[in-house]
Amino acid sequence: MQSQLRSSQFPTIATRIQEPEVFSTLNRVVANTLIAFGISTACLAVFGIGGERDKLFVSENFKLQEYHSKNLDALFNNGAIAWVKKYGQGAVIIDTATDNRWQLPPDITPPPLWIQAQSALMVPIQVAKQVLGLLLLTAPVSAYFDTRDLRTMTIVADTLAAYLYSIHRLKEEEANHQLIASLTEIAQTINSTLDLDQVLNLILEHLDLVVEFDSASILLYEEEARTLFVRAARGHSDMIDALQVRIPLTESSPNYQAIIQQKPVILGDVDKVPGWIKTSSSQSVRSWIGVPLIVRNQTIGMLTVDSHEVNKYQEKDAQIVQTFANYVVTAVANAQIVSQLKNVESSYAALFEDSTDLIIITTYQGEILNVNRKAAQMLRLPKDALVGIELGFLYPELSDFLASQRRRLKAWREASLEIDLQDAYHQPLALEFRVRQVNYAGKDCVQWVGRDISARKEIERMRQDLVDMLVHDIRGPVGNLINIIEMLPMLVEAGNDAESINRMLDLAHQTGQEVRDLLDTMLDVSRLEKGNVPLQRDIHNLQDIMQVVEKQVASHAELKNITLTIEPLPPLPPIWIDASMIRRLLVNLIDNAIKYTQSGGWVRVSAARQKDTLKVSVSDNGPGIPPSEQEHIFQKFGRITTRNGPSGVGLGLAFCKLAAEAHGGSISVDSEGIPGKGSTFTLTIPMILDPQP
Template identity: 30%
Template structure:
C-alpha cells in the first residue's frame, strides 16, 4: 500500500470513528445507542446481521439487540444466554479480546442456536469486546452468511467501532438503570402514599391490589394473609378474581408456602416449567401462565403474600421482583398499622362501653382539671347533665386531696393510682361521701386524668353503726364487768377460812375469764379506733423486762395447765420502750395465748427479745401445725382464722389488734413459718429516747 493510499485509509477511518462518535453522543437511551452502533457497523463493515449483548458490573446480560439487515429484534437476552455461556461471545468475554472466524463450521467456539434462520452452511464471524475504561460492558458479534467474507482489517475496524461505542453503551446503560430506579422509586412512593391514605383494612387491601396491578401491569393480583397454619386469600382484583377470595393454602405447601416460610419472593416466567409449582398454588378460576410472588413483611415478620399473575406484555420486566418486594414491604407496614388501628378502635370501644356501663361515676379531665367527659352514672349521682359537668372543673365537683394529687396533678404523671376519701358536691348542694381513685389514662387519643368517684354512703353508715356498736359494747359491758370483778373480790373475803382455798380456785377461774373479756372488749375498741386513723395516745416509758415478766406471770398458769413448757430469752439489759403499756401488754398476751392454743400438749413455747437499732425486737415461737405460705399474708386480717384449725375458738380479732397496735407505734409485725414446723411471730416496739426518759423521770 502506497503512502497516499495509507493516508487516505487513515483519514477514512478517522472520519468513520468521528461519525460513529457523533452519532452515539446524541443519544442516551440504551436501545437507541445499541441500534446506532449496529447500523454503523453493518453499514461500514458489511455482514448480514450484527448483535450486541450488554453486561452489568457482575458480567450478567441485562439487555441485547440483534439487527438482521434492516430489521431490529429486541428483548433477546434469553436467546443470547447460551451463546454467552458456551459460544463465541463467551470466549471473548473470558479472554477480553476480539476474534475473527473465517469459517464457523471449522471452529468449535461457534455455537449453533435454535433461533438461527439459516442453521446450515458455513459462515464467517467477528466478535469483539466493548470496553469502557478497562471495564467489560458488552460483546458485539458481526456475522456473514458466507465464509471468508471478512478480514483482519475488518476485525480491527469492528474493534475500533466497539472501542468508540464502549463508553456510550456504559453511559446509556447507567442512564437506563437510573431511569428504571427512578421509575421504581416513583412507583413505590406513589404506592406508599396511596396505601397509607386509609387505615380501614378493606380499603388498605384494595389500595395494595391497585398499586400492584398498575406497577406490574398484570391481569390479576391476589393478597393472602397468614392466619394460624394457613394462608387465606382476603382480597383479589382483575380477571376471575372473585373465585380467589377465601382460598386457603397450608403453610409450607407449594411455591406460595416457600415464599411465606423463607420470606423471599420469586419470579415464575413459565408456570408450566416450574417444578415447585403445585396444585396448591393454583388460584381458582385463574389460568396462571406466569407469576411473581412476594412476601408481605413488617419488622422481620411475614404477614402474608401478594401475587401478580400473567403480565399483559407476556413477560415480566427485570425489576418485577424488586418492585414486588418493595410493595410487599410497604403493604406489610400499612397492613400492620391498619391491624393496630383496628385493635385500638376495638379497645377504645370496649373502654367506652365499660366507661358508660360502669356502676361507679367516672369523669375524665384534662391536665388543667377541666372536665371533658363523664359517664351516665356520674350524671345520675351528681344531678348535673353531661353538658353542665363539662363546664365544671374537678375541684368544683369534689374536694380534691391536693396532698395526694399535687397542686398541678404532678403526682399523677406516672403510672401510679392515687386514692383518697372525699365528698361529692351535688347540683342541689348536698354532699355524698366518696372514695376517689385518680390515674392517668389515654382517652380518645388524648392524655387525660380519669377520676372514679365511688359512692361510699352505705359503707359510711355501716362504719357509723359499727362504731356505735363498739362503743355500746365497750361502755355497756365495761361497767357490768367491773361490778363482777368487785363482787368476786367481796365474795372471796366473805368465804370462811376453812372453805377459802377451794372457793378461791373457782373464783380465780372466774377472775381470769373476766380479764379475758375485758381484754377482748378493749381490743375491739382499739381496733375500731386505730382503723379510723386515731393515733396511739397514752405512750409512756415502760420497762421492757418488767412488762414481759408481768405478762409471763399472767399467762403461765394457763400454759402450765396445758402441760406445756415456757422458755424465756430476755436479757437483763433490755432498754425501756415508748408504748401504750396496756396495748403492749395485750399484744404479748395475745401472741402467747395463741401460741399455746395452737400447740399440742407437751409443746414448748418460747418468748425472746433483743435491742436492734432503736427498736426492741420481740418474738414468740410455738410448736404448732404452722401457717401455710398462702395464709401468711392474711393472718393479721380482721376476723381471719386458719382453715383446717377449727377446733381452736376465737373471733379472729387478736392478731388484727396486734397488727394495728404494733403499726400504731410505728413498728413492724410478721410471721415466719413452715407447715408442720410451728410458727414464730415477730414484732418491734420503739426504744424510749433520752428526752422521753427524762420527761418520764420528771413526772
C-alpha cells in the first residue's frame, strides 16, 4: 500500500477477526495451510495499528480459538513474536532448543504448542512496512521446515495481510457492505479453486460493484520482452480483441510509472498525457487508474480501470483498486505455487515410482494405500492387487510390527526392521525396512521403505563361511605343529637319533609351510585381482619345483590311500617364473585332486612342452565336475556343493587362475562330470628363458 496506515483505519483488528464470516475464512486459510504442511498446530498473533499487543489465536487440530493468559504481554514482547515484529521478516527455526529467536524467559508460560514445538516457521502479516500480525507454524520434530516452505508461507501471509487490511480498511465505512461481501467471496474463491481465470474474472466482476468503470483489465508483465499482455478483461465491446492486446513498455508511458516505479497512477484525461498509447479496445477512454501488482518487491503486472468520462477518479478509488489488486497478486501467486506444487508432485510421483527401493504407504490400521513399481516387482504382485488390502493379510509380521511401533511413529520417530519374507511365488526375500510417519492425502499415514538385503546377507554368510573354513583348514596343521613340538622333547630324552628328530622337524616345516601357503593364497587372491602383487621372478628349474611339490603333497595322498604319480618331466631349460607362486599353484591343483578323489583312486601329474609353451596337467579319477559349474569354480569362494564333500575356503582355484594369468598364461578344466572319469586341470604358461632387461 502506498500510504501510511492510521489508527482510525483499524479501530479494533481483533474485533473484526472475531466476526463469524471473517473468522471462518481465516480459520479455513489456517486449516488449509496446516493440511498442506502436514502438521496440526499454528498460532495467529494480532497487533493493534499502533503496534501494541492485541490478541493471540491458537489453532490446534485445525480449529482456531483465542488464547487467554496473564502472560500475554510478555509473550508478545519476547521470543518469536517480538523478533518478527521488530524485523518485519519471516524465519525458519530449525531447532527451537538452540535458536535464541524462539527462547522465552523462564517465568513466561507459553501455549502448549510452544513447549511441544521442536521446529517452527514464522512469517509476518504485513502491508508495506506495517506489521499487522504473525502467522506461526510448529512441528514436533526438528528441521521440519526449510526456505522453500518459508517462500510458500509468505504467499499465505500475503493473502492474510491483504484480507485483513482490506476488511479493516473498508469496514470503517458502514455503507460499504457490498465491498466486504465481494472481498470475502473473492478470498473464499481464491482458497477454494485452482482456476486462475475464474478468480481473476470474479475479481473484476466484484470490482465493478464498488468502482464505476466502463472497462477494466488485468495485465501481466513479461520482463524479458518488456511487454504487458491482457490476462483478464471486463466491459470491453470486443472482448476477443481486448484479450489479445499487448502493450510495449516505454519510459514515456503511464504504464512505466506503475510497473517500474511501482506507483499507482491516476489520469484525469488521457488525451492530455504524452506517451499514452490508444489500443483498438481503448479508443474512448478518458479517465484511467493503473495500480501495480507487486509480489515481494517484484512487479508482475497491473490492474487498470477506465472511464469514458473526464476526471472520473479520485485517490479513494485508487485505494479500492489497490485493494483488489492485492487479491489479484494473491491469485497469481497461488497459481504459481500450484504450478510449482504440481511440478513437485509430478517429480515426487516419478521419484516414488522410479525409486530403486520398495515403497509402501499404509494407514495406521494397515490398509495399503499405494505402492511403487519396485514394490510390485519385488513382491511379484500387480499394483492393483496390493492397493486396498490389509498389510497383515500379506505379512502378519509387518502388521504386528506396526502395532508395536505406533506410538514411536506418531512422535515422528523412525523405526527400522530387518525381516525375511516370501514373495507371491514363495521365493525368499530379505528386506530392511525404514518406517516413518508421512502426510498422505491430508492424513497421517505410514511409509515403508524396503531395501533388498539378500546380497548383503549372502556376503555376511560367505564371510562367516570363510572364517569357519579358514579355522577348519588351519586347525589341523596347527594341531600337528603343536603335537610335533610336544613330541620333540620326548624324542630327545629317549635318546632318539638325529635322523628321527630331523624327520620330525621336516614334518613341522612342511606343516608350517601349509599354513603359510594358505594365508599367502588368501592375501594373493585379493592383491592379484587389483594387480598389486609384483612377481618375484627369477630363472628356476621346474624339476626342482616339482620335487618340493611332491614332497609337500605326498603325505596327503598317502593318508587317503591315493596313488599319486608324478611323471618324469621332459627335458626343459630353466624358465623365468615366480617359483613360490607356481609351487603353490601346483600344490593347490594336486591337493584339490586328492581331496575330491575317493580312497583307492589315483592322481597323475604330467608336463609337456609345446614350442614356447609349458603345459602341466593334473588328472584324477574322482567324481568329475559338471560342465555347468566349470566356470564358477574359478571364482572367489566358488566351490562344488556335494554331499559329504571336503571343506575348504573356496579360494584355491581362484588363486590358481590369477597366478597363471599373472605369468601371462591360463588354467583350464576338462571334465564330463561323470563319477569315475574324473577331471583334468591344465596350467599353460609361456616359457620365458631369458627375460629382456
